[in-house]
Amino acid sequence: MNSISYKEAAAFLKERDGFVVFTHANPDGDTIGSAAALVRILRSLGKRAVAVCADPIPQKLSFMDSDGIFTTELPKDIDTPISVDVASKAVLGAFGAFCDNQSFELTIDHHKINSLPCKRLLVRDNYIANGEIIYELALELGADIDKDTATALYAAICSDSGGFRYANTRAETYEYAAEFIRKGVDFVLINKLLFERKSPKQIDLERVAYNTLSLHYNGKLAVVAIDEDTATSLGVADSDYDVLNQIPRQISGVEVSAVLRPRDGATKVSLRSNEYFDVAEFAKRYGGGGHIHAAGYRFEGRVKDAASNLINDMDGAF
Numbered sequence: 160m161n162s163i164s165y166k167e168a169a170a171f172l173k174e175r176d177g178f179v180v181f182t183h184a185n186p187d188g189d190t191i192g193s194a195a196a197l198v199r200i201l202r203s204l205g206k207r208a209v210a211v212c213a214d215p216i217p218q219k220l221s222f223m224d225s226d227g228i229f230t231t232e233l234p235k236d237i238d239t240p241i242s243v244d245v246a247s248k249a250v251l252g253a254f255g256a257f258c259d260n261q262s263f264e265l266t267i268d269h270h271k272i273n274s275l276p277c278k279r280l281l282v283r284d285n286y287i288a289n290g291e292i293i294y295e296l297a298l299e300l301g302a303d304i305d306k307d308t309a310t311a312l313y314a315a316i317c318s319d320s321g322g323f324r325y326a327n328t329r330a331e332t333y334e335y336a337a338e339f340i341r342k343g344v345d346f347v348l349i350n351k352l353l354f355e356r357k358s359p360k361q362i363d364l365e366r367v368a369y370n371t372l373s374l375h376y377n378g379k380l381a382v383v384a385i386d387e388d389t390a391t392s393l394g395v396a397d398s399d400y401d402v403l404n405q406i407p408r409q410i411s412g413v414e415v416s417a418v419l420r421p422r423d424g425a426t427k428v429s430l431r432s433n434e435y436f437d438v439a440e441f442a443k444r445y446g447g448g449g450h451i452h453a454a455g456y457r458f459e460g461r462v463k464d465a466a467s468n469l470i471n472d473m474d475g476a477f
């Protein structure tokens with residue numbers, strides 16, 4: 160793995176062709192927006208490019224799924240595989256086997272720890288969104304940013320920054336958003352799609368989540384845990400759970416919030432911190448990763464056990 164500059168990344172993209180841009184499974188606005196924008200930028204340079212995701216693109220992000228940008232199956236012959244916003248093999252989901260016997264030609268990421276096998280790494284781990292790196296790369300390439308590309312970049316940056324509210328949102332983050340708005344991006348609609356639309360199932364899920372909420376260590380740790388039976392009876396999809404992260408973190412005095420729910424016979428643990436606690440460092444103990452204020456891991460076991468392990472492990476942390 161070799162860390163490269165924007166100049167080197169731009170030269171590499173200009174030289175190569177036949178790009179397949181990989182996103183992470185259980186996709187969010189940042190990975191989908193980054194991939195959609197990068198594919199459009201590469202095509203504007205006359206290159207062949209498509210994007211892939213192991214999971215279906217959620218309805219709320221489907222405005223970026225047009226012009227044949229995303230294909231559901233991995234192409235047979237891949238000249239130049241690239242990843243965006245993918246920190247590890249595990250988060251590639253069903254496409255994880257891809258890197259069993261080959262490396263990504265270029266990995267573009269903003270996670271603190273990236274363990275993906277790759278030949279070239281373009282990382283800005285202090286950026287709130289991967290989409291910001293794609294934009295800066297587009298500037299280096301001198302690529303034309305049309306309205307659709309700007310829309311994907313706006314969605315990427317807006318999504319990971321929680322609507323320009325989270326730490327690591329920089330002055331430049333707002334400046335880039337202003338550029339995208341000048342291109343005609345319908346930011347009112349995107350903000351609404353990303354943050355204000357909830358399905359009836361998600362409201363059911365929130366109702367249950369409030370009932371499971373527990374506070375620990377003088378209210379520094381807040382835990383929401385949806386157990387296996389509840390998840391089955393609600394019939395929620397994996398992507399429905401993203402509304403839950405907001406619930407425990409909003410409580411005043413809470414430093415770390417955790418949302419636990421069943422996934423694929425194990426437990427998915429999502430962690431958020433408000434100020435000082437490095438949740439990425441904590442997630443590493445369980446083989447997970449992420450950012451200082453947002454991270455996650457997979458616990459091989461039931462939700463109940465994942466919750467008690469987590470609570471015990473946080474002893475002495477505050």
Ligand SMILES: [Mn+2]
Nearest residue numbers: 189244289319
């Ligand atoms: Mn991201």
